[in-house]
Amino acid sequence: MKTLLRSLTAGALAVGGLLSTASLPASAAPKKIVTCFRLENNVVHTHRFRGACAKGWTRKKPTPNPIASVKVENPASANLTETGSTLLYPLWNIWAPAYQAEFPQVSLTTGGTGSGTGIADAASGTVNIGSSDAYLSSTQRSATPNLLNIPVGISYQMIEYNIPGVTAHLNLNGTVLAGIYTGQITKWNDPAITALNPKITLPATPIVALHRSDGSGDTFIFTTYLSDTDPAWASKYSYGTTVSWPAIPNALGENGNGGMVSACAKTVGCIAYVGISYLSSVLGDGQTYAALQNGLGQYVLPTVASAAAEAAGFQAQTPANGTISMIDGKIKGGYPIINYEYAIVNKQQSSSSVAQAVRSLLEWCIDPSYGQSQQYLGQVNFVTLPTKVIVQSYKQIKQIQ
Secondary structure (H helix, E strand, C coil): CHHHHHHHHHHHHHHCCCCCHHHCCHHHCCCCEEEEEEEECCEEEEEEEECCCCCCCECCCCCCCCCCCCCCCCCCCEEEEEEECCCCHHHHHHHHHHHHHHCCCEEEECCECCHHHHHHHHHHCCCCEEEECCCCCHHHHHHCCCEEEEEEEEEEEEEEECCCCCCCCCEECHHHHHHHHCCCCCECCCHHHHCCCCCCCCCCCECEEEEECCCCHHHHHHHHHHHHHCHHHHHHCCCCCCCCCCCCCCEEEECHHHHHHHHHHHCCCEEEEEEHHHHHHHHHCCCEECEEECCCCCEECCCHHHHHHHHHHHCCCCCCCCCCCCCCCCCCCCCCCEEEEEEEEECCCCCHHHHHHHHHHHHHHHCCCCCCCHHHHHHHCCECCCHHHHHHHHHHHCCCC
8 A cells, every 4th residue: 555655646746747757767758849830821830849749730841832923033143231120130140141041142241220220221322221110201202212111021029127026027008108208107116007017016116218329110119109009199209210208317228129128137127118039138138028008908918929910900901012000909919019120122223133132132031931931030039921911022022123
């Protein structure tokens, strides 16, 4: 009987994870991790399972169905330059070596300088591709009619904070964020914040509001969210890649997403808006991020699934030139701060060979078999473009000469 009890106790402890694998028989040792694949909506998804793939997943990597109208050209030799969005910059540094492995005759120099610089440099011809989280305004399109804004991916933004002792995901909305950035809400235990988070004990830590000091697409989408949700902000400050930030005591201006993340890590009480491609850096610093209120009043965390849900609600409305705000839609389960990432490109390049190389690179970036695969996008938590938008982007790319 004692032997039986010892055996049952050991088994129970093993199930509860309280015994080391060394004390278990070989048959109970942890199973090998396997990488599995699934093709969904013509996008290859990757997931790791223990032992065997779950239902609907396979060990063999499937091949997406080609989008008939999208062809990646084999370009002549060319040297290309890209600069702009610091949110898109990590993805360009993943895309570039992968593209060059297939087309070594094309060199690509990338730079993270902010969306405002990316747009300006593409307009002046300083670079071949300007990356931006913001679409071209009507004023910019009128001033530079040869510029295209081509969607090349879908990203989203998180609201990071550094509150000692608080690791939970706070609920925040546009009204509270506007109150913080206008200096009306100055401490983390302000009633406006605690009312949204009744189960979380918040300290009286002063809030330090971080904003971008450079021209930024992240500023564009963040201030668009504030404008859409807070009429007072909309009437006084509006939105843009740069805005006249309210002059409040506890505010800091930082350069680039990297600057926002590093400053927030060392600034107790900080709050910052940061592109999702920096999620690993935020988590690595021991910080966390908020669930935001969407257009239906739901508080939603920034995930690939919630961003994809928001994007799906705007797919049919996306015009041929890709110019659309996808902020704060009334979409069930949708995260409210998402955006297309744009390649800003002049239709008229310096030569036909350069134009062909630019087309080839962007064709590769939007192809589900290549740049739109989660093999690349998954590394920065981006969402794949819908087929309709891929086709629209391809038609814009073909205008580059």
